[in-house]
Amino acid sequence: MVKVFRSPARHGYAVETSPFLPGRLALAAAQYYGITGCGSLLVLDQTDDGVALVRSWDWSDGLFDVSWSEANEHVLVGGGGDGSLQLWDTTNQDAPLRVAREHTQEVYSVDWTQTRGENLIVSGSWDQTAKVWDPALGRSLSTLRGHQGVVYSTVWSPHIPGCFASASGDGTLRIWDVKSSVCRLAVPAHQAEILSCDWCKYDQNLLATGSVDCSVSIWDLRNVRKPVNHLLGHTYAIRRLKFSPFSKTVLASCSYDFSVRFWDFSRTPPLLGTVEHHSEFVCGLDFNLHLQNQVVDCSWDETVKIYTPACLSGGGPGPRA
Numbered sequence: 001m002v003k004v005f006r007s008p009a010r011h012g013y014a015v016e017t018s019p020f021l022p023g024r025l026a027l028a029a030a031q032y033y034g035i036t037g038c039g040s041l042l043v044l045d046q047t048d049d050g051v052a053l054v055r056s057w058d059w060s061d062g063l064f065d066v067s068w069s070e071a072n073e074h075v076l077v078g079g080g081g082d083g084s085l086q087l088w089d090t091t092n093q094d095a096p097l098r099v100a101r102e103h104t105q106e107v108y109s110v111d112w113t114q115t116r117g118e119n120l121i122v123s124g125s126w127d128q129t130a131k132v133w134d135p136a137l138g139r140s141l142s143t144l145r146g147h148q149g150v151v152y153s154t155v156w157s158p159h160i161p162g163c164f165a166s167a168s169g170d171g172t173l174r175i176w177d178v179k180s181s182v183c184r185l186a187v188p189a190h191q192a193e194i195l196s197c198d199w200c201k202y203d204q205n206l207l208a209t210g211s212v213d214c215s216v217s218i219w220d221l222r223n224v225r226k227p228v229n230h231l232l233g234h235t236y237a238i239r240r241l242k243f244s245p246f247s248k249t250v251l252a253s254c255s256y257d258f259s260v261r262f263w264d265f266s267r268t269p270p271l272l273g274t275v276e277h278h279s280e281f282v283c284g285l286d287f288n289l290h291l292q293n294q295v296v297d298c299s300w301d302e303t304v305k306i307y308t309p310a311c312l313s314g315g316g317p318g319p320r321a
Contacts, residue, residue: 002277003306005051010040012298014065014240015284019114020073022290023047024054027304028078030062039063041078043090046306055090067112069135071119077137079107085123087137100137103127109154115161120178122164124151130166132178144176146183152195153240159204167194173209173219187224189217196240202248210238216253218265229265233274240285246292250312254282260297262311273311278303 010029018024023046031037039062043055061082069075074090075097083103086096105126112135113120120141121133128147131140149169157163162178171194175185190211200206205221206228216231216238236256244250249266260282262272280300288294293312298304 001307003046003051005044005053005304007040007042007302007304009302010042011280011283011300011302012304013063013283015296015298015304016066016068016076016286017288017290017296018068018073019070019289020068021045022288025286025288025296025304025306026066026068026076027284027298028063028066029298030064030081033300034062034064034081037062039078039080041066041076041086041088043076044304051304051306055093057088057096059086064106064108065110067110067121070112070114071135075135077110077112077121079110079123081106083107083125083127085110085121085133085137087135098137100133100140102131102140102143103129108150108152111154111156111164113156114158115156118161120156122154122156124154124166126150128168130154130164130176142178142181144178144181144183146174146186147172149193152193153197155198157199157204158201159199165197165199165207167197167209169193171211173197173207175221185221185224187219189219189227190215193237195237196253198241198243198251200243200248201245206248208241208243208251210241210253212237214238214255214257216241216251216263229270231263231265231270233261233271234259239281239283242285242287244293244312245287245289252285252287252295254285254297256281258282258299260285260295260309262309273309275307275309277305277307 014028065079087098103125109124147168153167173187173189192213196210217227241253278299284298
């Protein structure tokens with residue numbers, strides 16, 4: 001069963017499931033495909049027969065990413081086309097709790113730390129910087145420079161405190177040490193822009209990158225001379241990818257080719273299945289941490305879809321519908 005939520009005149013850029021509530025998710029969306037106009041942040045709940053709107057807020061510019069707090073089930077952070085980060089609270093119906101404006105161009109990525117004892121936010125921007133913030137969004141704690149292109153993706157390590165990865169239009173994957181404010185490793189991962197990266201949930205040395213060159217590469221940080229695996233199949237740029245929280249070698253990727261693909265990079269061939277249920281770019285993707293193999297995605301076709309792919313639930317190849 002596929003559950004569908006429609007967001008008229010709002011084109012989905014990012015979706016993330018709640019770390020606290022099994023049926024809750026957040027959608028970051030933009031008007032006019034994010035080129036102009038305003039944005040919206042929507043909080044949604046799964047119901048027995050569909051998806052219900054819990055709360056929505058409008059913002060003066062497109063919203064391109066969203067991340068839930070790992071410390072408070074009501075709080076989430078958004079990244080905007082006006083260079084702002086906004087802190088939102090589902091118990092507050094009106095304005096954001098706080099707005100931070102330090103980036104000078106679009107904020108395309110936000111992420112909240114998952115490691116025990118930390119409570120930090122990282123943001124990545126078209127201004128070629130990443131910034132680390134306290135959870136109240138006061139002045140940024142540090143600004144990390146080194147990329148020579150747009151920073152499209154910033155993701156905290158789920159294993160190593162004070163460490164995050166970033167992916168950029170300069171074709172590199174970089175690993176950062178927040179305590180020292182330095183780049184520990186720069187990997188020339190693709191000969192094209194990298195739009196997304198993610199950490200393996202079971203191995204602190206494994207990351208994946210997704211690129212405009214239509215490929216996903218799996219990297220072992222102990223030896224980055226060549227990828228562990230190179231996954232081919234998408235026909236347009238890969239917009240976002242996520243490792244499964246339930247399996248070390250399984251991940252999902254979504255693309256401008258309107259599809260979501262599921263992979264097991266330990267297998268030959270690695271492609272488990274393909275889901276083609278959108279009519280526009282698929283930009284947002286996440287696994288539900290609470291419901292095994294449930295996936296949420298969002299698209300420029302103004303829909304959010306929640307489903308369990310057959311290829312992950314023992315039913316063979318995924319649907320092509």
